Amino acid sequence: xxxxxxxxxxxRPADASGLTPVEVRDRVTSHLAEWLSFxxxxxxxxxxxxANGKATLVSTRETRSDNRVSWSIxxxxxxxxxxxxxxxxxxxxxxxxxxxxxxxFTEGARTSVRLELGRESLDGxxxxxxxxxxxxxxxxxxxxxxxxxxxxSGPSRVDGRFNWVNPxxxxxxxxxxxxxxxxxxILLVDGRDSSGxxxxxxxxxxxxxxxxxxxxxxxxxxxxLDRLDGVDASIPRGGARLVWPDLTLRHPAFTADQxxxxxxxxxxxxxxxxxxxxxxxxxxxxxNAAQREARNKQIAADLAAxxxxxxxxxxxxxxxxxxxxxxxxxxxxDSWFKQVEEERDSYKAQAAQAAYWRQEAERxxxxxxxxxxxxxxxxxxxPLNLSDLASFxxxxxxxxxxxxxxxxxxxxxxxxxxxxxxxxxxxxLTQAAIEYRRLGCHxxxxxxxxxxxxxxxxxxxxxxxxxxxxxxxxxxxxxxxSRLPHLKLGDNTSPNEVxxxxxxxxxxxxxxxVDHVGLKLYGL
Numbered sequence: 290x291x292x293x294x295x296x297x298x299x300x301r302p303a304d305a306s307g308l309t310p311v312e313v314r315d316r317v318t319s320h321l322a323e324w325l326s327f328x329x330x331x332x333x334x335x336x337x338x339x340a341n342g343k344a345t346l347v348s349t350r351e352t353r354s355d356n357r358v359s360w361s362i363x364x365x366x367x368x369x370x371x372x373x374x375x376x377x378x379x380x381x382x383x384x385x386x387x388x389x390x391x392x393x394f395t396e397g398a399r400t401s402v403r404l405e406l407g408r409e410s411l412d413g414x415x416x417x418x419x420x421x422x423x424x425x426x427x428x429x430x431x432x433x434x435x436x437x438x439x440x441x442s443g444p445s446r447v448d449g450r451f452n453w454v455n456p457x458x459x460x461x462x463x464x465x466x467x468x469x470x471x472x473x474x475i476l477l478v479d480g481r482d483s484s485g486x487x488x489x490x491x492x493x494x495x496x497x498x499x500x501x502x503x504x505x506x507x508x509x510x511x512x513x514l515d516r517l518d519g520v521d522a523s524i525p526r527g528g529a530r531l532v533w534p535d536l537t538l539r540h541p542a543f544t545a546d547q548x549x550x551x552x553x554x555x556x557x558x559x560x561x562x563x564x565x566x567x568x569x570x571x572x573x574x575x576x577n578a579a580q581r582e583a584r585n586k587q588i589a590a591d592l593a594a595x596x597x598x599x600x601x602x603x604x605x606x607x608x609x610x611x612x613x614x615x616x617x618x619x620x621x622x623d624s625w626f627k628q629v630e631e632e633r634d635s636y637k638a639q640a641a642q643a644a645y646w647r648q649e650a651e652r653x654x655x656x657x658x659x660x661x662x663x664x665x666x667x668x669x670x671x672p673l674n675l676s677d678l679a680s681f682x683x684x685x686x687x688x689x690x691x692x693x694x695x696x697x698x699x700x701x702x703x704x705x706x707x708x709x710x711x712x713x714x715x716x717x718l719t720q721a722a723i724e725y726r727r728l729g730c731h732x733x734x735x736x737x738x739x740x741x742x743x744x745x746x747x748x749x750x751x752x753x754x755x756x757x758x759x760x761x762x763x764x765x766x767x768x769x770x771s772r773l774p775h776l777k778l779g780d781n782t783s784p785n786e787v788x789x790x791x792x793x794x795x796x797x798x799x800x801x802x803v804d805h806v807g808l809k810l811y812g813l
Contacts, residue, residue, distance in 0.1 A: 290388060290407040290409040291409065292407045293406045293407055293408065293560055294404070294406040294425070294560035294564070295403070295405050295406075295564050295567040296403070296425065296497070296498035296499060296567075297401065297442070297498070297572075298401065298402055298429075298432070298441060298442055298498055299401050299440070299442070300313060300317055300400045300402055300439070301313070301438070301439045301441060302437065302439070306436075306437035308438075310399075313400050314393070314395050314400045315335060316435065316437065317432065317438075318371065319335050320431045320432055321338065321371075321373065321391060321393065321428060322334050322335050322338060323431070324426070324428040325346065325358060325375065326346065327427075328348060328349050328350050328353060329346035329347060329348055329349060329356060330346065330347050331344065331346070333358075338360055338373070339362075340362065341360065341361045343357075343358060343359035343360070344358050345357055346358055354379075355377075356376065357377075358373065358375050359373070360372065363580060364580050365576075365580055367396065367397070367579065368395070368396045368576055368579035369394070369395050369396075369576055369579075370392050370394045370395075370572055370575075372391075372392050373393075374389075374390055375388065379408070385408050385409060386409045386411060387406075388405075388407045388409060389405070389406055389426055390403075390404070390406075391404055391426075391428065392570060392572045394572035394573075394575070394576065401572055403567075403570060404425075404426050406426070406560075424495065424734075425498070429449075429497055429498060430449065430497075433447065433448055434449075440498070442472060442473055442498060443470065443471075444468075444470055444471075445471075445472065445473050445501055446501075447497055448497070449493055449494050450493050451478070451493040451501075451502035451503065451504050452501070452502070453503075453506065454480070454509045455506055455508070456508050456509050456512055458509065459509045459512040459513055462509070462513065463513060463516055466522075466532055466536070467536070473499065473534070474499075474500045474532060474533050475500060475502075475503060475532045476489075476492055476500050476501070476503070476530070476531050477503055477505055477522070477524050477529060477531075477532060478492065478503065478505065478524070479504075479505065479510070479524050479525065479526055479527055479528055479529065480505050481506060481507045481510075481526075482527075484545075484548065486504060488529065488548045489504040491552045492529070492551065492552045492555060495553070495555070495556045496552070496555060496556060496559060499555075499559040499560070500531065500555070500559055510524060517530075520540070521539070522536075525543065527544070527548065528542065528543045528544045528545050528547065529542070529548070529551060530543070531543075531558075541558070543555075545665075546662070546663060546664050546665065549720060549743070549745070550724065550743065553743055584614065588607065588611050588614075591607045592604065592611075595607055662685045666681075667716055668681055669708075669712065670709075670711055670715070673700070673701050674700075674701070675692065675700040675701070676697065679692040679715075682715060682716070682719040686719050686722055688798075688800055689725065689726045689799065689800050689801065690718065690722040690723075690800060690801045690802075690803065691802055691803070692803045693802060693803065695804050696803045696804055696806050697806075699804075699805045699806055699807045703806070703808050704785050704808070705786070705788050705808055706785060707778070707786065711778065711788060711790075714746065714776055714778055714788075714790060715790065715806070717746055718776065718790060718792070718801065720744065721740060721744045721746065722800060725794070725799070725801065726799040726800065730794070730799055736748060737750055740776075747778075748774060748775070748777070749774070749775055750773065750774050751773055754812075755773060755811070758811070760810055760811065763793075765802055765804070770793035770802055771793055772791040772793050772804045774792055774793070775789050775790060775791040775792070776788075776789065776790040776792075777789065778790070784808070787809045788808065789805065789807065789808060789810065790803060790805065790806050791804055791810065792805075
């Protein structure tokens with residue numbers, strides 16, 4: 290299995306909750322059962338997970354896949370781990386399973402949760418298995434939203450929210466950045482305006498358990514400027530800076546133009562790092578070690594009892610059981626060793642592939658002399674003329690988006706008053722088109738959700754009226770496409786304010802084809 294993401298948190302009772310350690314564990318297990326059962330049948334409960342088992346959970350929504358779930362209890366009464374594996378088949382680039390591993394570990398008063406995401410090829414197709422897009426499991430969100438629980442990673446509280454930093458907090462922030470025991474990177478966001486607040490909110494939700502997020506106001510940035518400059522970690526205006534625990538490293542910066550896609554880029558970046566840093570599942574290892582120790586003590590006691598009784602047959606029976614258990618343990622170690630070898634080979638292949646594509650990107654960059662697009666340079670959208678903006682977007686998208694003649698004509702006829710809103714929507718749509726091409730035309734989730742979460746665009750993928758009245762089809766470059774997907778720029782308002790952008794998702798050409806810019810096509 291190729292691991293993609295690892296988050297591990299300690300779960301403690303909130304100060305005012307009054308929960309006992311057992312109640313904390315049961316609350317976590319209850320959240321786990323609810324998460325597994327969401328929009329699936331049959332429904333699992335905390336009792337279902339009290340003994341080893343497996344189930345196929347059938348989705349109650351046609352757009353979602355069925356899940357194959359198995360779970361086991363490992364360890365002893367004092368040190369135990371509930372290990373749950375959720376497999377969902379995906380068919381992108383061959384058959385594969387998208388896998389979520391959940392470990393709920395308890396030892397004394399401690400409860401810890403480890404979440405792992407990965408993918409595993411099922412057919413040996415020589416290409417990356419499965420999805421290019423993933424998000425943190427919603428189980429983590431459920432734990433963070435439970436007011437009776439608190440999640441921690443080392444000395445850092447994990448709550449999925451960002452924190453504002455004003456001048457009173459500046460010294461504490463610098464102390465946190467320099468702290469020797471810091472385990473997690475810190476994302477510093479320019480918080481001088483509302484766009485920074487939205488960026489920080491979105492990033493904090495995605496990066497829970499991977500990086501705390503701080504929105505730094507203008508005055509605090511001035512107080513911290515010299516010290517941040519000293520470690521090459523100044524905050525770009527309108528952007529953000531990720532500060533690693535090791536201050537000698539290069540700290541990635543995200544400009545204002547990258548703010549829309551930065552949370553997903555950060556998730557991919559930190560997820561890959563988390564796999565290496567978190568390493569093997571020590572929680573399950575500790576539970577298994579406790580189980581082996583308890584078993585060895587029991588075997589020693591059984592042998593001693595058999596010898597003291599002079600019961601040779603009982604002694605032979607015990608020895609045979611020991612041999613059988615040791616053989617099973619050897620087989621388990623062989624399986625783990627094989628898995629480690631496969632993961633090692635996978636990581637070597639990924640490293641070689643990454644090095645190759647980096648060289649290719651650098652070569653192409655040098656050959657083309659290209660620079661990163663500054664979307665702020667996009668021309669204004671004229672009230673009756675789409676040409677200047679469309680030309681700019683087509684040029685900088687390098688074919689990822691095109692505008693048909695009808696798109697130009699529809700804008701010329703439109704009386705949509707919010708020209709600035711349309712201008713921004715078309716730029717965001719172009720950025721989405723570029724990412725659509727980069728992802729190989731696979732969103733990894735419902736298109737409507739992807740547009741909303743990644744680009745803050747309201748997309749409707751279908752329209753029954755358009756389909757029924759055949760308003761969706763259009764011809765372009767000797768082919769017929771469907772313009773059912775459309776951006777919604779206003780509803781439940783006056784007719785001349787119901788803005789729409791209708792376009793086709795051309796997976797063959799890896800592009801968006803915009804065929805209408807203006808008002809809703811019908812019902813006005």
